Amino acid sequence: MAENNKLERYNPAEVEKRWQQQWDAQRVFDVDENSTKPKYYLLEMFPYPSGRLHMGHVRNYSIGDTLARLKRMRGHNVLHPMGWDAFGMPAENAAIANKTHPAKWTYENIDYMRGQFKKMGFSYDWRRELATCDVSYYRWEQLVFVKMWGKGLVYRKNTTVNWCDKCQTVLANEQVEDGKCWRCDSEVQQKQMYGYFFRITDYAEELLEWTHKLEGWPERVLTMQRNWIGKSYGAEIDFPIEGRDDAIKVFTTRADTLFGSTFMSLAPEHPMAIELSTGTAQEQAVKDFVDRVGRQSFADRADEKQKEGVFTGAYALNPVNGKRIPIYAANFVLMDYGTGAVMAVPTHDQRDFEFARQYGLELVEVIVGPDGPIGESNMTEAYTNYGTLVNSGRFDGMTSDDAKKAIPAWLEEQGKGKQTINYRLRDWGISRQRYWGAPIPMVHCEKCGLSPVKPEDLPVALPLDAELPTTGGSPLPLLDEWVNTTCPVCGGPAKRETDTMDTFVESSWYYARYACPDYDQGPLDPERTNYWMPVDQYVGGIEHAVLHLLYSRFYTKVLRDMGMIKADEPFQNLLTQGMVIKDGAKMSKSKGNVVDPDEMVGRYGADTVRLFSLFAAPPERDLEWSDQGVEGAHRFLNRLWRLGLAVVDSAAGVKAYESGELSPTLDDLHRKTHETIKKVTEDAERFQFNTAIAALMELVNQVSLVEQDESLAGDPQRAAVLREAVEATVTMLSPMAPHITDELWNRLGYDGLLLEAQWPVWDDQALAKAEKQVVFQINGKVRGKAMLPADADDETLKQTALGDAKVAKFIGEKPVKKVIVVQGKLVNIVI
RNA sequence: GCGAGAGUGGCGGAAUUGGUAGACGCGCUGGACUUAGGAUCCAGUCCUUCGGGGUGGGGGUUCGAGUCCCCCCUCUCGCACCA
Numbered sequence: 001m002a003e004n005n006k007l008e009r010y011n012p013a014e015v016e017k018r019w020q021q022q023w024d025a026q027r028v029f030d031v032d033e034n035s036t037k038p039k040y041y042l043l044e045m046f047p048y049p050s051g052r053l054h055m056g057h058v059r060n061y062s063i064g065d066t067l068a069r070l071k072r073m074r075g076h077n078v079l080h081p082m083g084w085d086a087f088g089m090p091a092e093n094a095a096i097a098n099k100t101h102p103a104k105w106t107y108e109n110i111d112y113m114r115g116q117f118k119k120m121g122f123s124y125d126w127r128r129e130l131a132t133c134d135v136s137y138y139r140w141e142q143l144v145f146v147k148m149w150g151k152g153l154v155y156r157k158n159t160t161v162n163w164c165d166k167c168q169t170v171l172a173n174e175q176v177e178d179g180k181c182w183r184c185d186s187e188v189q190q191k192q193m194y195g196y197f198f199r200i201t202d203y204a205e206e207l208l209e210w211t212h213k214l215e216g217w218p219e220r221v222l223t224m225q226r227n228w229i230g231k232s233y234g235a236e237i238d239f240p241i242e243g244r245d246d247a248i249k250v251f252t253t254r255a256d257t258l259f260g261s262t263f264m265s266l267a268p269e270h271p272m273a274i275e276l277s278t279g280t281a282q283e284q285a286v287k288d289f290v291d292r293v294g295r296q297s298f299a300d301r302a303d304e305k306q307k308e309g310v311f312t313g314a315y316a317l318n319p320v321n322g323k324r325i326p327i328y329a330a331n332f333v334l335m336d337y338g339t340g341a342v343m344a345v346p347t348h349d350q351r352d353f354e355f356a357r358q359y360g361l362e363l364v365e366v367i368v369g370p371d372g373p374i375g376e377s378n379m380t381e382a383y384t385n386y387g388t389l390v391n392s393g394r395f396d397g398m399t400s401d402d403a404k405k406a407i408p409a410w411l412e413e414q415g416k417g418k419q420t421i422n423y424r425l426r427d428w429g430i431s432r433q434r435y436w437g438a439p440i441p442m443v444h445c446e447k448c449g450l451s452p453v454k455p456e457d458l459p460v461a462l463p464l465d466a467e468l469p470t471t472g473g474s475p476l477p478l479l480d481e482w483v484n485t486t487c488p489v490c491g492g493p494a495k496r497e498t499d500t501m502d503t504f505v506e507s508s509w510y511y512a513r514y515a516c517p518d519y520d521q522g523p524l525d526p527e528r529t530n531y532w533m534p535v536d537q538y539v540g541g542i543e544h545a546v547l548h549l550l551y552s553r554f555y556t557k558v559l560r561d562m563g564m565i566k567a568d569e570p571f572q573n574l575l576t577q578g579m580v581i582k583d584g585a586k587m588s589k590s591k592g593n594v595v596d597p598d599e600m601v602g603r604y605g606a607d608t609v610r611l612f613s614l615f616a617a618p619p620e621r622d623l624e625w626s627d628q629g630v631e632g633a634h635r636f637l638n639r640l641w642r643l644g645l646a647v648v649d650s651a652a653g654v655k656a657y658e659s660g661e662l663s664p665t666l667d668d669l670h671r672k673t674h675e676t677i678k679k680v681t682e683d684a685e686r687f688q689f690n691t692a693i694a695a696l697m698e699l700v701n702q703v704s705l706v707e708q709d710e711s712l713a714g715d716p717q718r719a720a721v722l723r724e725a726v727e728a729t730v731t732m733l734s735p736m737a738p739h740i741t742d743e744l745w746n747r748l749g750y751d752g753l754l755l756e757a758q759w760p761v762w763d764d765q766a767l768a769k770a771e772k773q774v775v776f777q778i779n780g781k782v783r784g785k786a787m788l789p790a791d792a793d794d795e796t797l798k799q800t801a802l803g804d805a806k807v808a809k810f811i812g813e814k815p816v817k818k819v820i821v822v823q824g825k826l827v828n829i830v831i
Numbered sequence: 832g833c834g835a836g837a838g839u840g841g842c843g844g845a846a847u848u849g850g851u852a853g854a855c856g857c858g859c860u861g862g863a864c865u866u867a868g869g870a871u872c873c874a875g876u877c878c879u880u881c882g883g884g885g886u887g888g889g890g891g892u893u894c895g896a897g898u899c900c901c902c903c904c905u906c907u908c909g910c911a912c913c914a
Contacts, residue, residue: 178911220835220909223909224835224908224909224910227834227909227910228910232913250914251914252914253914265914302911302912304912305912331912332912332914333912333914336913337913337914338913343914344914349914350912351912351914352914422913422914542908615843615844615855616843616844616857617843617844621837621844622907624843626857628856629842629843629857631857632857633856636856638870642871682847686847690843690844690845690855691846694845694856696855697855697856698855701855708872773851775850775851777850779894780850780893780896817894818894820894820895825851826895828850828895829894830894830895
């Protein structure tokens with residue numbers, strides 16, 4: 001339709017601001033538990049308040065917000081909260097660099113980012129906002145810590161830990177990636193230190209079991225967690241040490257090869273390595289070796305392809321045949337796994353084979369495959385397959401499978417070993433030698449030792465008047481006034497623990513606290529928590545597959561076992577969204593390919609940015625940022641705006657189409673409207689926002705054609721059908737682009753907000769077509785098409801196909817062998 | 832090495848149970864309107880010798896394969912001396 005009078009231009013800045021104020025004023029995002037609707041808890045991983053949002057955040061939260069709004073429109077009582085993962089290193093670094101305080105820096109960032117969230121139009125219940133650095137939050141974490149101490153779920157030990165020198169702190173195993181610090185990427189070293197540990201290994205079995213029940217999680221994440229937990233079935237076997245009363249315990253998954261064990265290998269950190277060599281000629285050699293290997297970083301040691309070791313001077317006795325075997329310390333044995341000692345079977349383990357060849361150690365073949373014995377001297381590599389036992393005394397002739405049970409059972413009768421299960425998972429080291437974290441509520445007393453702070457004396461508030469040393473360390477040990485306290489047991493002088501907790505502890509339970517952020521009687525208000533938990537849909541990055549997502553699962557189970565929560569698992573369904581990339585690489589300052597959300601929102605408005613980030617790729621996949629693609633999304637909204645206003649104009653006072661005869665063009669649009677409702681509804685349920693948006697674009701394209709069709713000028717149903725189409729479009733687009741749609745909805749004559757409107761329902765009758773296109777194939781290739789009545793029977797379809805001119809041309813003189821008819825779709829003629 | 836996932840136009844990506852490959856968008860080409868347009872609207876846009884041929888390569892199942900099966904190649908991610 002010609003634009004005779006100037007239509008008002010789409011001005012996102014003005015429209016978006018106005019509607020954000022409306023939503024705020026009407027408090028439409030507030031929710032409580034008093035609802036008859038089914039509850040739905042939608043949560044996105046909360047951000048670290050780094051300063052400003054990046055595109056990855058925008059994508060994550062746009063996906064989440066679309067789901068939250070959609071679920072609400074579809075009749076759920078939706079909890080959708082936001083908060084801040086506010087403790088952590090960057091605040092300390094920034095504070096030193098800017099000569100400010102981490103608290104000031106953090107809270108200023110929070111204020112700025114909250115503003116950015118509001119400008120995006122995200123539907124958060126801001127009454128529930130929390131920041132983990134608030135005492136009102138971490139005080140409850142300290143209480144849980146003290147209770148965990150009471151239950152033996154926390155302990156302190158002196159052990160080898162991962163140390164990041166740049167961050168000046170210890171890291172958990174999960175926080176070391178490829179031998180490097182997960183935050184700053186610098187090489188991680190091994191260091192002997194005291195630290196607190198959460199006994200996550202107590203829950204290894206349950207954590208593993210539930211990975212088979214979390215049907216709403218991506219298989220990828222579950223597999224990663226299973227591998228991380230690393231359950232393996234095997235045996236623990238005691239090897240007595242020659243000339244001593246004690247024994248060295250080994251773990252093996254191949255007890256069937258026990259008779260072939262001709263030496264033993266210890267991890268360099270194994271306490272026996274030094275002890276056994278003391279006083280022997282090997283003493284100095286072992287010390288040198290342990291010292292040298294021990295100083296190598298994780299990564300360096302893993303890179304070491306060369307098997308290397310040193311004889312300790314001592315011998316062990318193979319418990320099954322009394323064979324005297326030398327004990328070595330070896331660089332490839334991990335103290336972390338099993339018992340730190342390995343029964344070496346060079347014939348059937350490749351590492352042991354290489355080691356044996358290097359040091360001239362004995363080989364005894366005890367497993368024979370279908371091709372018969374290889375012969376020790378012929379072996380060029382270890383035979384690691386299962387087979388039949390030989391040279392194994394009473395077990396000769398047994399299969400590996402049977403022997404793996406029979407040998408440990410036999411050992412157990414004699415008290416020399418047993419079948420066992422080993423996990424790769426280690427306890428979670430939560431001590432951080434940092435300032436900006438929740439203080440660990442423990443006290444050191446010279447008389448009484450280590451005691452937890454009494455619950456009634458909590459919280460142990462982090463002193464905020466600290467000045468950060470420029471060296472990068474924690475100021476806490478220097479704060480005498482804070483450190484000096486009294487012993488909770490004897491009342492005498494004592495010192496506070498100066499380690500703080502890993503920030504992953506805070507993020508391990510924030511989701512539950514959102515149910516009751518104001519509760520002051522304990523960590524969680526049982527009633528509200530159990531109403532909302534578990535989270536129905538969690539949305540976040542894959543990078544937390546074994547960090548946050550494993551810790552949270554553990555912590556939920558701990559809280560459950562303390563009676564604080566009923567849920568077994570925190571997150572029912574998990575959506576892991578892909579990264580935002582530009583020019584083929586993840587956006588980063590160093591690559592110079594960063595797109596700033598503020599700038600984009602300033603230029604195009606939040607609706608455009610949201611729409612593009614949903615349209616450009618399905619959620620789980622990486623999204624390639626494209627400035628031209630953003631333009632495209634913006635064009636679409638402009639188009640919708642113009643058509644919307646045109647319909648507002650021409651269909652004022654007209655109701656959306658309900659019934660009555662329609663001319664063919666209008667009937668097509670009416671049908672398209674209902675097809676689109678069906679498609680968008682189904683796609684959105686499956687999180688396929690990209691195709692949902694594509695469907696809406698198609699509908700808008702068709703509206704545009706009808707709107708311009710002058711032959712319909714006098715059609716009495718024109719306005720009603722156009723209104724129906726535009727209303728459906730606006731309603732269904734509103735979860736993705738909430739501002740422009742509320743504005744158009746309002747101009748279409750509705751007072752309320754789309755968030756509170758009814759999601760459209762498609763009419764199956766409207767979908768029915770009188771005629772359907774049927775495809776004619778010959779040998780599977782399309783040779784013709786025709787419009788036929790939708791209810792035409794198979795025989796009619798067949799005859800029409802055979803009668804088709806093009807089809808006849810292709811058949812020619814050849815005999816028709818077979819005809820396949822698919823109702824209402826195609827006819828395939830085989831010749 | 833082990834495990835998981837993915838290979839479709841110039842690009843991002845569609846194709847829900849095997850049934851018209853390339854929806855939608857970007858880009859590009861042409862046109863309309865216009866003083867002008869990087870606004871808007873319309874048309875076209877996989878290749879083609881016009882017979883056909885096309886979803887990383889090769890084989891198979893089927894009336895019919897992007898989709899199912901087997902082999903191979905490439906890429907991404909995770910784990911990586913786990914005894």
